[in-house]
Amino acid sequence: MMKLSRFWLPRNQLASKFLPVKNSNIKETSWFSNYSSRLGISTARSDSIKHGNYSGKTYADFCIFKGKASLAVSPVLPTFSRLDSGSSKVDRRGVVMLKFMPAIGQRKYDSEKKQLFALSATEIGCLISLGPAESCEFFHDPSMKSSLEGQVQKTLSVSPLTNGEGYFFNLAVMNSVQKTNDRFSVPVTKAEFAVMRAAFSFVLPYIMGWDQVIKPKLESIGVERPMQREMRADPDFEWGR
Template identity: 45%
Template sequence: MYSPSSSHAIHCHCASPSPLRSSSASFKSSSTLCAPRTLAIGFVSNYQRQHLSIRCRRSEFLDQHRLTGRSPSPPPEEPASFNPQPPGALNSRVFVGYSIYKGKAALTVDPRAPEFAPLESGAYKVSKEGFILLQFAPAVGTRQYDWSRKQVFSLSIPEIGHLMSLGAKDCCEFFHDPFKGRNEEGKIRKILKVEPLPDGTGYFFNLNVQNRLLNMDDSIYIPISKPEFAILNSAFNFIVPYLLGWHSFANAIRPENSFRMNMARSSVDFEWGK
């Protein structure tokens, strides 16, 4: 006998209808196998009368399996947007550099990325090549440097190539005027000299800055050993294609775009096509 205070379990079998016989409950079900089944349960007691309904979803599962030929895949545990991103996939800024500390001065070498401009076609082109920023700071004590008095010099792509091609006894000199072509032209002059050390153990970097606007004439020099110069050359050799923006072109190459690119180039005369 059913008692309102006792617990109970109801089992729904969709394969074959089997009426449950009880003095306190009655069930009605359809006679077809795959149609959704609805069981109406009525409880009769001295206290209250309740009507509950249970819907079996197995028939929907069988219908989908019959139409598609495969079982429906369960929902993913979490949306794809929440999947962890691989390292480097986020558009974050990264600061790198190489520093050399000597008794008279310190030198830091930092790359600066190129700039891109959008085109009407939706593509991009390099509007300004990247460069290498040299920052010289004078020493004010043992392993102490005054970066508030630093002087900077930007190496262009040709100047980087000139440095990389230096021989053991070669020297070079670069001249910069930040206001070249403007009304203030000539008021700031920067000269960077790179020449070999007398004993042949490296190079001597000397930056001279004349600033007539501040009535200042400053000169900072630092010796660079052969191993340190080799590290600079290796870093320059690696970063130059990125300063030119060629990495963006390489990353944009896709196999599916090759046909479209070949069609666009079909009207262009190439050297090997003549």
């Protein structure tokens, strides 16, 4: 009836990668050590952010630090372009960006060797509806339908952990020009995946741009109308549009 599972979770998984480690609560037990989360300091140069052109942007990656690699997750909003009519429409769709970094020591990760994978709305839909024993695989080629098709190929596969309590997030990036083949493997616990699922479900409508569609317009509040209207054929806007 009762399935006991113990977690010693790091207290500050959301702390910035620039901050020194503080208050780490990790206790590694034998069966858990392969999957245990670790706090890490990446080798990212703060210059790249300090002198960047990101005014007003907010960084709040959800980070999962494990023994061989880390996985950072964050949403990227769509961009819109304005039409002559004054309306807007989605130009570049939003994504959830996955950032993998290999470990280069105890709690250190190499941001120079990071690899990105941008999840589309439908790929997010696949992940949030994934059953506990199900797997899925996404394949991206930046040059598809161009003459460079096949030069770089990225494959993200998500498959259940052997204990059934979470998923492996495996990314393979094959570059046939540079003759490189980067592989990352991050075990994501059931609890961490639940955070992803809740956060992905939250951002999905924003990534789709639906928050902009439902933003109340001033015009949606009509002028006062008589309350007792005549009975008349009122063709529904399903037909009249």
